[in-house]
Amino acid sequence: MALINRRQEDILSELDKKGYVNVVDLCAAHNVSTVTIRKDLTFLENENLLHRTHGGASKKLLYAFERNVNDKEELQVEQKKQIxxxxxxxINNNDNIILGSGSNIHYLSRIIKDFNKLTVMTSSLKVSLELCRESTISTIQLGGDIRNSSTSVVGPIAEATLGQFSCNKLFLGTDGVHLDFGLSTSNALEAHLNQAMIxxxxKVIVLADSTKMNVRGFGKICNLHKIDILITDSGIDEETKIKLEEFGIDVVVAQMEK
Structure with missing residues (x-):
């Protein structure tokens, strides 16, 4: 690794605190030009110490890519269980709800038990298999083209079916929650189906662990003002939480059990 100067050390320290930095703030803090800061960020990126973004840099990669749902279920396991x-x-008795797809939603489906009456519509085959074990839950599996990576359906058949129903709550997973880009996923067809669900x-309730914050996927689902409740874990930084609440979102932070 090449030698890092004091200014670059300060940039990395700021990244550790906030998770991201922007060029304008760094210029003001260090009284240097944008050219100098951009050279610093490029150097640090080449050293694999940060990821460049438009107008700044992030500690983590800000673009979601498609992963198999089985692989995703092995990530942030305890956080997802608490979420x-x-x-x-x-979820209440007599609710008519929609469950989307993804690892967070699958974890939720595993603990939906002991309801007197509940109707659930879902695009996820794995969710349906979990829920069909409960005799008091009426499960409606959407049809359509199956995405192997998510074991869920997408496409016009599923979207047309959704148009025949009205549900009081939607529980939605996501690949990214971005303050500017909104809610998104790595697959465009899934994003379109999620729009139909909304x-x-x-009421739209989004389940997203803190690694999804300030990340964007290929397919945009909706702007943030469409979200009523966001359930995440304690890894979310306070600044992001406050900005999400300014969009009118009720941010629920699930705490890890001790």
């Missing part, structure tokens, strides 16, 4: 427990609190739901 699922918080999400369960928003259109037939009274």
């Amino acid at each position: 699922a427990k918080e999400a369960l609190k928003f 259109a037939v739901s009274e």
Whole structure:
């Protein structure tokens, strides 16, 4: 590794605190030109110490890529379990709900039990298999083209079916929650189906662990003002939480069990 100067050390220190930095703030803090800061960021990126973004840099990669749902279920396991427990609190008897796809939603489906009556519509085959074990849950599996990587359906058949129903709550997974780009996923067809789910739901509840914050995927689902509740874990930074709340989102932070 090449030698890092004091200014570059300060940039990395700021990244550790906030998770991201922008060029304008760095110029003001160090009283140097934008050219100098951009050279610093390029140097640090070449050393694999940060990721360049438009107008700044991030500690983590800000673009989601498609992964197999089985692989995703092995990531942030404890956080996802706690997020699922918080999400369960928003489900009541006699609800008519939609469950999207993804690892967070699958974790939720595993603990939906002991309801007197509940109707669930879902695009996820794995979710349907979990729910069909409960005799008091009426499960509606959407049809359509199956995405092997997510074991869920997408496409016009699923979207047309959704248009025949009205549900009071939608529980949605995501690959990215970005302050400018909004809610997104790595697959464009899934993003389009999620838009159809939002259109037939009274309340939108998003389940996203903190690694999804300030990340964007290829397919945009919606702007942030469409989200009613976001359930995440304690890894979310306070500044991001405050900005999300300014969009009118009720941010619920699931705490890890001790």
